[in-house]
Amino acid sequence: xxxxxxxxxxxxxxxxxxxxxxxxxxxxxxxxxxxxxxxxxxxxxxxxxxxxxxxxxxxxxxxxxxxxxxxxxxxxxxxxxxxxxxxxxxxxxxxxxxxxxxxxxxxxxxxxxxxxxxxxxxxxxxxxxxxxxxxxxxxxxxxxxxxxxxxxxxxxxxxxxxxxxxxxxxxxxxxxxxxxxxxxxxxxxxxxxxxxxxxxxxxxxxxxxxxxxxxxxxxxxxxxxxxxxxxxxxxxxxxxxxxxxxxxxxxxxxxxxxxxxxxxxxxxxxxxxxxxxxxxxxxxxxxxxxxxxxxxxxxxxxxxxxxxxxxxxxxxxxxxxxxxxxxxxxxxxxxxxxxxxxxxxxxxxxxxxxxxxxxxxxxxxxxxxxxxxxxxxxxxxxxxxxxxxxxxxxxxxxxxxxxxxxxxxxxxxxxxxxxxxxxxxxxxxxxxxxxxxxxxxxxxxxxxxxxxxxxxxxxxxxxxxxxxxxxxxxxxxxxxxxxxxxxxxxxxxxxxxxxxxxxxxxxxxxxxxxxxxxxxxxxxxxxxxxxxxxxxxxxxxxxxxxxxxxxxxxxxxxxxxxxxxxxxxxxxxxxxxxxxxxxxxxxxxxxxxxxxxxxxxxxxxxxxxxxxxxxxxxxxxxxxxxxxxxxxxxxxxxxxxxxxx
Amino acid sequence: xxxxxxxxxxxxxxxxxxxxxxxxxxxxxxxxxxxxxxxxxxxxxxxxxxxxxxxxxxxxxxxxxxxxxxxxxxxxxxxxxxxxxxxxxxxxxxxxxxx
Numbered sequence: 001x002x003x004x005x006x007x008x009x010x011x012x013x014x015x016x017x018x019x020x021x022x023x024x025x026x027x028x029x030x031x032x033x034x035x036x037x038x039x040x041x042x043x044x045x046x047x048x049x050x051x052x053x054x055x056x057x058x059x060x061x062x063x064x065x066x067x068x069x070x071x072x073x074x075x076x077x078x079x080x081x082x083x084x085x086x087x088x089x090x091x092x093x094x095x096x097x098x099x100x101x102x103x104x105x106x107x108x109x110x111x112x113x114x115x116x117x118x119x120x121x122x123x124x125x126x127x128x129x130x131x132x133x134x135x136x137x138x139x140x141x142x143x144x145x146x147x148x149x150x151x152x153x154x155x156x157x158x159x160x161x162x163x164x165x166x167x168x169x170x171x172x173x174x175x176x177x178x179x180x181x182x183x184x185x186x187x188x189x190x191x192x193x194x195x196x197x198x199x200x201x202x203x204x205x206x207x208x209x210x211x212x213x214x215x216x217x218x219x220x221x222x223x224x225x226x227x228x229x230x231x232x233x234x235x236x237x238x239x240x241x242x243x244x245x246x247x248x249x250x251x252x253x254x255x256x257x258x259x260x261x262x263x264x265x266x267x268x269x270x271x272x273x274x275x276x277x278x279x280x281x282x283x284x285x286x287x288x289x290x291x292x293x294x295x296x297x298x299x300x301x302x303x304x305x306x307x308x309x310x311x312x313x314x315x316x317x318x319x320x321x322x323x324x325x326x327x328x329x330x331x332x333x334x335x336x337x338x339x340x341x342x343x344x345x346x347x348x349x350x351x352x353x354x355x356x357x358x359x360x361x362x363x364x365x366x367x368x369x370x371x372x373x374x375x376x377x378x379x380x381x382x383x384x385x386x387x388x389x390x391x392x393x394x395x396x397x398x399x400x401x402x403x404x405x406x407x408x409x410x411x412x413x414x415x416x417x418x419x420x421x422x423x424x425x426x427x428x429x430x431x432x433x434x435x436x437x438x439x440x441x442x443x444x445x446x447x448x449x450x451x452x453x454x455x456x457x458x459x460x461x462x463x464x465x466x467x468x469x470x471x472x473x474x475x476x477x478x479x480x481x482x483x484x485x486x487x488x489x490x491x492x493x494x495x496x497x498x499x500x501x502x503x504x505x506x507x508x509x510x511x512x513x514x515x516x517x518x519x520x521x522x523x524x525x526x527x528x529x530x531x532x533x534x535x536x537x538x539x540x541x542x543x544x545x546x547x548x549x550x551x552x553x554x555x556x557x558x559x560x561x562x563x564x565x566x567x568x569x570x571x572x573x574x575x576x577x578x579x580x581x582x583x584x585x586x587x588x589x590x591x592x593x594x595x596x597x598x599x600x601x602x603x604x605x606x607x608x609x610x611x612x613x614x615x616x617x618x619x620x621x622x623x624x625x626x627x628x629x630x631x632x633x634x635x636x637x638x639x640x641x642x643x644x645x
Numbered sequence: 646x647x648x649x650x651x652x653x654x655x656x657x658x659x660x661x662x663x664x665x666x667x668x669x670x671x672x673x674x675x676x677x678x679x680x681x682x683x684x685x686x687x688x689x690x691x692x693x694x695x696x697x698x699x700x701x702x703x704x705x706x707x708x709x710x711x712x713x714x715x716x717x718x719x720x721x722x723x724x725x726x727x728x729x730x731x732x733x734x735x736x737x738x739x740x741x742x743x744x
Contacts, residue, residue, distance in 0.1 A: 619743030621675075621736045625666050 010290045013219040018084040021071040033147035039140030054139030055122040062115035102156035110153040120478035125267040127474035145171035158207040158217040176264040188260035195257040199247010206240030223290035238298025245281025256568040262324040266371030275360035285342040302343030310336025314443035319562030349506035350499040351421040358414035358489040362406035365482035369400035376468040383454040390456040392468035399483035406486040414489035445534025651692040658685035
């Protein structure tokens, strides 16, 4: 069925070949890829300068991204999609996949985020990993991650996206398990990898379904033909891509790996598990807007998943004493907001990407801040052992506070501009979803205030031999840069710039009406009130009391549930792992009894039969002669019977 | 020509040979009985050759004789060797090659 109404709505990915500065596009990926190759293949002889090379590659990539961005900015809005054809990847019959890079408004934004935040985190890691003897390898993995992530966002074909998708999955696995001597880190890496595979199935099946439906997997062909595809196919593709996004972006029901992923070094949590990789799912949905814009059903599923996750993540964040896990819950929740926004269709795509950007800034900022705190506290992550660090770590505190204000959505910090827009758009779409998003904002305010109070304010609850100190400059400068971005990132939305910029990619957003005819300023005030309420509750519950050094045992059932990650793992255990294990055990028994039984039974039958028959071979010549005679007689009688019978 | 007596004689000789092979233990006697069976079949071949008026049966008989001669050479040699090692020519004693 042709969706006539939508025919003109979906933006088509059309593009011009690269020229001039754009021909540098491949270098953006090649530099970090080269860095990873040198560092990982070069072995110990690169130990001395490996971290510098890795950082230089990331920074080089960032510089090229900047050049490309400004070149793109200088072009007319109509020419802002360029494709660089690198080579023909493979051809099978009429199906051909080119290794093409697509540089448009959307990937330009991602390029800046990945290489920009990536470079800052490389610099930070020089200090953070200074005493780790495997630092060179760490930088190799980081470069590998950056290269894969760039492939993911630059590929002009779903197969190319899949390559990058698997690459970042691998890098994430290697980096979560970087401290492989810790069994918990190794287990967390495995868990992340396995759960991500579930999502990867979604992407590979989605790509297959795209190929079946459109005969091609390149964005250009699919976006041009998507309005002619049947509703069923579009919904199927949408749901499969959503499954992929759930895995990579830690959305319900595949969210459990993200909290465990905090076993990795903190710069990894900041880069991969906060700013970039976990947002790949949001990128996938927004990039596939030509699918999602046409299928209401899949979009509804996206909204539901996003809303559930944003509340779950926020609730989990409230009960965690581990500073990184509290931030991980927050990351889940914020990505929930992005997914929710992406599910709202053309009205929300730009805000999803905008929140992704600002979140990338302030969450990377706060994760690195948490790393700086841990650096000063002998790698203790328990916030109950912190307190009163404001004086000991002034720069970390100031930068963290900027991130805090940004995530709360206090104007004029970045989160205010992006989160308010999402809540507003959600209200315009559906009041219930809007309310959930609003409550989420209040809970966010609660847990972030709790985190701030427990870490930086209050009494000293330090372990005995801990002497907190400010981190070295190589770590604080990236913090300051990210804090500046967290404070100023909201400027991107001035005059609706980000929406206009992305409109050629994501489609035209209809003007939306808020319920009860509210003015946006009223909506913002309501959100601020809810946030203030969250802060006030946290102040009452955490700020006004002494924080116990041991987590209280007698807590409400809700706290217990939140501490257990809302039973995500228990649910998986009961619903998937135990029945799976039982099924495997059943199959093992079946294999042993039926399959092995058939094979071994046949062998036993022949063996016992031959044990009987071999007795005929008794060594007496005369018995053989008798057998011969009997046989000959038998033949003769048979012949006679046939001829004369 | 009435071939019946020749065929009957051949059958009698063949039966005697067969009974000898099955009942006697002495390898030499068994061997002789085998020869008897061969010659009984030779007789039958030649009889049918005469009856049909062509030479094919006789040629076959010659082949049988040649084979029998060769067989005698090999068979006697085997029997001699067995006798030398086991001091016995009984075919039942030479029953080691079994299951």
